[in-house]
Amino acid sequence: MTNAAISATADPSLDAGEPAGEAHSLTSDAWRLLRRRPIFWVSAGLILLFLLMAIAPGLFTNTSPTAAVLKESRATPSTENWFGRDVQGYDIYARTIYGARASIMVGVLATLFTTLLGALLGIVAGFAGGWVDTLISRITDVFFAIPLLLGGILFMSTFQSDVNTSYFVIVMKVVLVLALLGWPSITRLMRSSVLQVKPNDYVQAARALGASPWRIIRQHILPNAMAPVIVVSTINLGVYIAVEATLSYLGIGLTPPAISWGVAISAAQSGLRSAPHMLLFPAMFLSLAVLAFIMLGDAVRDAFDPKTR
Amino acid sequence: MRGTARTVALASISAAALMITACGGGDSGSGNSASGSGEAKSGGAVTVRGCNPENPLVPANTNETCGGNVLDAIGARLVHYNTDTAAPEMDVAESIETSDNQNFTVKIKKGYKFSDGTEIKAKNFVDAWNWAAYGPNGNLNAYFFEPIEGYADTQSEDPDEDGPKTAPAPKAKEMSGLKVVDDSTFTIKTSTKVSNLPVRLGYTVFNPLPDSFFSDPKAFGEKPVLAGPFKVESWKKNSEIVLTKNENYSGKFGSKLDKVTFKIYQDAAAAYNDVVANNLDVTDEIPDEGLSGDTYKKDLPDRFVERDEGVFQSISFPSSKSDKSYDNPELRHAISMGIDRDTIIKQIFNGTRKPATGWVSPVVDGYKAGACGEYCTYDKAKAKAAFDKAGGYSGKLTLSYNGDSSHKGWTEAVCNSVKDALGVDCVATPVVDFSTFRAQINDRKMKGMFRTGWQMDYPSIENFLTPLYATGASSNDSDYSNPEFDKKLKDAAAETDAAKANQYYQEAEQMLAADMPVIPTWYGHRIFGFSDKVDNVKITPFGTYDFGSLTTK
Numbered sequence: 001m002t003n004a005a006i007s008a009t010a011d012p013s014l015d016a017g018e019p020a021g022e023a024h025s026l027t028s029d030a031w032r033l034l035r036r037r038p039i040f041w042v043s044a045g046l047i048l049l050f051l052l053m054a055i056a057p058g059l060f061t062n063t064s065p066t067a068a069v070l071k072e073s074r075a076t077p078s079t080e081n082w083f084g085r086d087v088q089g090y091d092i093y094a095r096t097i098y099g100a101r102a103s104i105m106v107g108v109l110a111t112l113f114t115t116l117l118g119a120l121l122g123i124v125a126g127f128a129g130g131w132v133d134t135l136i137s138r139i140t141d142v143f144f145a146i147p148l149l150l151g152g153i154l155f156m157s158t159f160q161s162d163v164n165t166s167y168f169v170i171v172m173k174v175v176l177v178l179a180l181l182g183w184p185s186i187t188r189l190m191r192s193s194v195l196q197v198k199p200n201d202y203v204q205a206a207r208a209l210g211a212s213p214w215r216i217i218r219q220h221i222l223p224n225a226m227a228p229v230i231v232v233s234t235i236n237l238g239v240y241i242a243v244e245a246t247l248s249y250l251g252i253g254l255t256p257p258a259i260s261w262g263v264a265i266s267a268a269q270s271g272l273r274s275a276p277h278m279l280l281f282p283a284m285f286l287s288l289a290v291l292a293f294i295m296l297g298d299a300v301r302d303a304f305d306p307k308t309r
Numbered sequence: 310m311r312g313t314a315r316t317v318a319l320a321s322i323s324a325a326a327l328m329i330t331a332c333g334g335g336d337s338g339s340g341n342s343a344s345g346s347g348e349a350k351s352g353g354a355v356t357v358r359g360c361n362p363e364n365p366l367v368p369a370n371t372n373e374t375c376g377g378n379v380l381d382a383i384g385a386r387l388v389h390y391n392t393d394t395a396a397p398e399m400d401v402a403e404s405i406e407t408s409d410n411q412n413f414t415v416k417i418k419k420g421y422k423f424s425d426g427t428e429i430k431a432k433n434f435v436d437a438w439n440w441a442a443y444g445p446n447g448n449l450n451a452y453f454f455e456p457i458e459g460y461a462d463t464q465s466e467d468p469d470e471d472g473p474k475t476a477p478a479p480k481a482k483e484m485s486g487l488k489v490v491d492d493s494t495f496t497i498k499t500s501t502k503v504s505n506l507p508v509r510l511g512y513t514v515f516n517p518l519p520d521s522f523f524s525d526p527k528a529f530g531e532k533p534v535l536a537g538p539f540k541v542e543s544w545k546k547n548s549e550i551v552l553t554k555n556e557n558y559s560g561k562f563g564s565k566l567d568k569v570t571f572k573i574y575q576d577a578a579a580a581y582n583d584v585v586a587n588n589l590d591v592t593d594e595i596p597d598e599g600l601s602g603d604t605y606k607k608d609l610p611d612r613f614v615e616r617d618e619g620v621f622q623s624i625s626f627p628s629s630k631s632d633k634s635y636d637n638p639e640l641r642h643a644i645s646m647g648i649d650r651d652t653i654i655k656q657i658f659n660g661t662r663k664p665a666t667g668w669v670s671p672v673v674d675g676y677k678a679g680a681c682g683e684y685c686t687y688d689k690a691k692a693k694a695a696f697d698k699a700g701g702y703s704g705k706l707t708l709s710y711n712g713d714s715s716h717k718g719w720t721e722a723v724c725n726s727v728k729d730a731l732g733v734d735c736v737a738t739p740v741v742d743f744s745t746f747r748a749q750i751n752d753r754k755m756k757g758m759f760r761t762g763w764q765m766d767y768p769s770i771e772n773f774l775t776p777l778y779a780t781g782a783s784s785n786d787s788d789y790s791n792p793e794f795d796k797k798l799k800d801a802a803a804e805t806d807a808a809k810a811n812q813y814y815q816e817a818e819q820m821l822a823a824d825m826p827v828i829p830t831w832y833g834h835r836i837f838g839f840s841d842k843v844d845n846v847k848i849t850p851f852g853t854y855d856f857g858s859l860t861t862k
Contacts, residue, residue: 088722
């Protein structure tokens with residue numbers, strides 16, 4: 001099974017033409033299922049769009065996000081300014097496009113770090129067992145007890161950014177706090193997943209053949225235990241974007257002159273009644289981005305979970 | 310000490326919600342709009358927005374409006390400021406006389422009583438002022454006594470600031486310039502000539518204190534006994550302060566109301582919503598949500614009043630000790646002319662400021678418009694020409710502000726405006742909080758421009774000039790020094806004719822235009838909202854409640 005799984009994953013293009021009855025890996029089955037779900041294509045399309053915005057905002061707008069026309073402060077949407085202008089007279093459309101970068105960067109990097117750290121510790125704990133497992137599990141419990149938002153506020157107000165802090169450092173601080181507080185759930189998930197895979201025959205066989213622990217983990221355990229982590233991480237990505245917006249809204253996440261949706265939402269609250277469009281557009285983009293990642297995670301989970309088939 | 314107290318004055322301006330109750334006012338000609346013209350009705354109870362006093366209610370130690378508003382209602386001083394014009398009027402004082410602006414004789418009215426029924430005597434003033442000025446008592450408002458002879462002897466320097474060593478006891482416990490002549494007379498001698506001393510005597514710190522205060526200042530702070538139209542009935546911490554009519558009130562600035570309740574709010578928006586819903590009678594603060602797009606005019610039709618208040622906001626240049634790059638006056642003029650004050654006020658402040666045309670607030674006696682002239686008028690072309698003539702600026706202009714209150718919007722707008730006019734990059738940079746911000750300025754470590762604000766302590770043109778621009782003055786943040794300017798101030802202080810003194814002050818103000826030590830930005834303007842249960846709502850020139858006119862319907 002393991003060999004079949006690897007070969008099938010390596011060459012999914014063959015899948016379609018293969019006769020029924022051929023052994024399929026979990027991954028290839030999942031992919032087959034995913035391809036048929038419109039929700040997957042919608043969310044993937046949205047995510048691609050947001051990624052493109054983050055990488056090359058210049059493709060979407062020629063307006064500089066820092067060009068202020070104060071005289072037209074709070075201007076409502078028009079053909080000239082599609083989304084209107086905010087309090088400072090910045091073009092909201094340009095601000096929203098440029099704001100994607102911070103959110104996507106925080107989401108992707110935080111997910112990357114939590115997944116790497118969480119998966120690594122989870123594998124070590126699950127595979128080694130014994131006192132290593134106990135130690136890692138207790139440390140996980142300690143971090144698990146800190147609420148994300150409370151810890152975030154504490155961290156960000158202890159290490160405040162000032163104007164000389166570079167954009168990258170500001171973003172990395174938010175990423176760091178999310179990584180620091182987000183890894184325990186992944187660790188727990190990975191650990192239980194490894195514990196489930198470990199007693200399987202193919203693992204025992206590999207061990208009997210004298211494979212090194214590193215090889216067993218890489219070749220047998222990781223491919224079979226990774227699915228739930230991937231699913232949860234995808235969903236978490238959306239959550240992290242929302243948390244970044246929350247911290248920025250509270251004035252402690254990303255700070256101006258960094259442009260982000262959370263900062264824009266925070267700045268728009270004074271005009272809630274007189275100029276609601278200032279709030280509407282960044283909030284809409286934020287919701288869409290979070291929704292896209294959560295939908296993707298949902299679709300991936302359905303595809304990976306045999307019980308839902 | 311002085312610096313600290315002034316600092317708080319600036320803090321309160323910045324915090325907007327915590328306006329210092331400095332004394333002041335003056336004829337603004339801005340029209341004091343009283344609401345309604347209904348029949349004044351006697352009696353009744355009103356609720357007004359209050360906030361948590363920072364300190365116990367002791368006049369010498371209260372320099373923010375939360376406590377100051379209460380002390381204004383319950384206190385009576387030698388001088389009372391007219392609620393329309395801020396002109397000083399005799400209250401407890403029968404007369405304050407001087408022939409040389411240095412020796413003053415104060416006669417107080419006989420039979421004027423504290424709320425506990427004891428009569429006010431000359432020694433109640435002298436003792437209270439000596440207690441307030443005495444260094445070891447650590448009062449925030451002690452610096453107000455600086456002009457009085459012998460003040461320096463009541464202070465002592467702590468050898469290691471906050472270190473373990475304690476300050477030595479001062480040379481004297483009392484100021485030599487204060488002398489009781491008899492029960493109703495005392496004299497004040499100042500160390501230099503002060504032409505406007507009587508105007509200053511209406512500030513909170515100059516309240517007389519009853520003998521009972523000195524035996525137990527702590528109990529007094531909870532339930533003060535003063536001589537004003539109201540007395541404190543109860544003070545529920547974090548909830549409300551209830552004032553009732555002082556039956557023993559002997560002055561002529563009484564109120565028609567029987568009861569005033571300061572309901573304590575943490576958030577101006579909550580108070581505003583309560584006023585809209587008629588659950589609160591008056592709020593002295595309209596939150597951003599209400600100001601934005603003039604929402605308050607829709608929420609409270611015919612239920613708001615507004616007037617100018619004695620606040621001057623400015624952008625200061627760094628002292629040459631910390632940053633020499635702004636020393637060229639040509640560059641300063643260029644930056645000032647590059648600020649589009651009208652648009653910023655309209656769009657960021659929703660019209661709740663007035664563009665500054667000089668360095669003195671319009672509400673004070675002696676104000677003359679236009680001292681700053683063309684330098685305070687937005688003109689892109691002229692600004693750019695002056696900027697080029699000054700040789701440009703290498704690097705980024707920075708404008709620092711304290712990040713703990715709402716200055717982000719306007720500083721960013723000012724920077725955008727300057728950037729647009731001069732073509733040089735300008736960044737609005739927050740400093741964590743107000744105390745850090747002031748510390749950087751006071752230690753002369755601040756680089757680049759920074760925001761400053763001044764709320765008048767007393768209604769005089771002098772208060773907007775001497776403490777801010779005289780050489781070595783306590784709040785001269787830019788270390789401005791001009792011998793001619795100093796001389797004009799001295800001449801004015803020695804002048805016995807008020808009109809002549811004002812003229813000297815105006816000439817001094819005019820001198821600032823050429824050197825531009827700070828850029829005038831705008832003057833304060835205040836809006837009150839009120840419920841449909843009250844009438845005759847008025848704002849004093851200090852931006853505070855006027856209980857003398859407020860009535861129920």
